[in-house]
Amino acid sequence: MPVTELTYTVTDQVSYLTLNRPEALNALTPGGRDRLIELLAEASADPEVRAVVLTGAGRGFCSGADLRGTSASAAGERIPGDVARTLRLGAQRLIAAVLDCEKPVIAAVNGTAAGLGAQLALACDLVLAAESARFIEVFVRRGLVPDGGGAYLLPRLIGPQRAKELMFFGDALTAADAERLGLVNRVVPDGELDKTAREWATRLAAGPTRALALTKQLVNASLDTDRATAFAAEAAAQEINMTTEDAREGVASFVERRSAEFKGR
Numbered sequence: 455m456p457v458t459e460l461t462y463t464v465t466d467q468v469s470y471l472t473l474n475r476p477e478a479l480n481a482l483t484p485g486g487r488d489r490l491i492e493l494l495a496e497a498s499a500d501p502e503v504r505a506v507v508l509t510g511a512g513r514g515f516c517s518g519a520d521l522r523g524t525s526a527s528a529a530g531e532r533i534p535g536d537v538a539r540t541l542r543l544g545a546q547r548l549i550a551a552v553l554d555c556e557k558p559v560i561a562a563v564n565g566t567a568a569g570l571g572a573q574l575a576l577a578c579d580l581v582l583a584a585e586s587a588r589f590i591e592v593f594v595r596r597g598l599v600p601d602g603g604g605a606y607l608l609p610r611l612i613g614p615q616r617a618k619e620l621m622f623f624g625d626a627l628t629a630a631d632a633e634r635l636g637l638v639n640r641v642v643p644d645g646e647l648d649k650t651a652r653e654w655a656t657r658l659a660a661g662p663t664r665a666l667a668l669t670k671q672l673v674n675a676s677l678d679t680d681r682a683t684a685f686a687a688e689a690a691a692q693e694i695n696m697t698t699e700d701a702r703e704g705v706a707s708f709v710e711r712r713s714a715e716f717k718g719r
Contacts, residue, residue, distance in 0.1 A: 458474050459473075459475055459483065459486045460472070460486055460490060461511075464503060466659060467502060467505070467659040467718070468503070468506070468507060468656065469493070469500075469503045469557075470506075470507050470509075471490065471493055471507065471509075472509050472510065472511055473486070473509070473510040473511065473515070474511045475511075476513070476514065478517065479516070479566060480512070480514050480516045480517060481516070481517045481518060481520040481521075481571075482518070482519050482520060482571075487519070487545075487548050490548060490551070491548055495555075497555060498556040499556075501718060501719070504557060504659040504663045504718050505655040505659040506555065506558070506559045506560065506655075507559075508559060508560065508562065509647075509648075510563075510564055513565045513566075513586075514566045514567075515564055515565050515567040515587065516567055516568070516574055516575075517568045517569065517571055518568050518569025518571045518572075518592065519545065541601055545573070545601045545603075546601070546602065546603060548574065549573055549574065550603075552574065553674055556670075557666075558666055559578045559579050559580075560579065560580045560582060560651055560654055561574070561575040561578035561580070561581045561582065562582050562584075562648065562650075562651035563583040563589075564584050564586075564647055565588070566588045566590065566626075567587065567589050567590070568588075568590040568592045569592045572590060572591060572592075573600075574602070575589070576607050576608070576611060576637060577603065577607060580639050581639050582638070582639060582642060582647060582651055582654065583629040583638045583642070583647075584629065584641070584642060585630075585642070586629070587628075587632070588627065588628060588629070589620075589626070589627040589637065590624065590626045590627065591604060591624055592624055593621070594622060595624045600621055605621070611635075612635050612636055629641045659718075660716060661716055662698070662700035662704060664698045664700060664701075665700060665701065668694060668695055671691070672687055672688060672691055699719045700714075700718065703715065
């Protein structure tokens with residue numbers, strides 16, 4: 455994988471991950487996908503990283519998986535199990551890396567997010583979209599079934615009927631319509647996307663990092679569990695969080711009537 459396919463910097467405890475194949479609308483090669491998974495895992499484990507911003511270079515966020523050379527003629531005869539195995543180790547592992555990252559992940563969608571690129575954006579904890587952004591569940595246009603957890607994510611975000619509409623027709627969804635449906639937290643002018651993403655990430659990086667991680671875990675699991683299980687998970691999360699320095703600082707700052715200064719510990 456070329457070094458430039460994915461750029462990575464850490465500034466003020468924020469990890470900035472930029473897909474960097476603008477000539478291909480940042481389509482993900484297997485190498486680029488695997489590197490992104492690695493960097494998300496590193497950000498999750500690194501105490502010096504307290505938030506993540508994911509964006510794309512150029513005029514596209516991510517046009518999905520790079521399908522060049524994967525046509526039926528190029529692929530040759532398939533062995534049963536190959537497709538499922540590739541999906542588990544590829545697209546599904548990428549989306550899981552976002553969902554399981556212990557730091558808040560912001561998607562700064564600067565252009566087209568299609569196919570796996572759309573699922574990648576929607577798996578993030580917060581989604582900022584430039585006015586020029588578009589979201590496309592493009593699979594039906596290629597005669598394919600949605601992958602990358604799309605059939606799991608979309609119904610949980612907007613309900614089954616809306617999810618089916620997007621997946622059955624494959625129409626491009628504007629940023630404004632995505633915000634109206636609840637897929638996007640906020641739409642901003644193109645020129646303000648980076649600034650807004652940095653402002654949000656800075657706020658998150660100054661927050662109680664472990665409390666945010668536990669909150670993310672609880673919310674992500676909530677739609678797959680019953681009330682008793684959710685309440686038990688909440689109690690366990692509270693028990694864990696009350697051992698952190700940030701929790702003690704939060705309580706102390708309230709008692710002392712001052713602003714809290716969280717350290718991420």
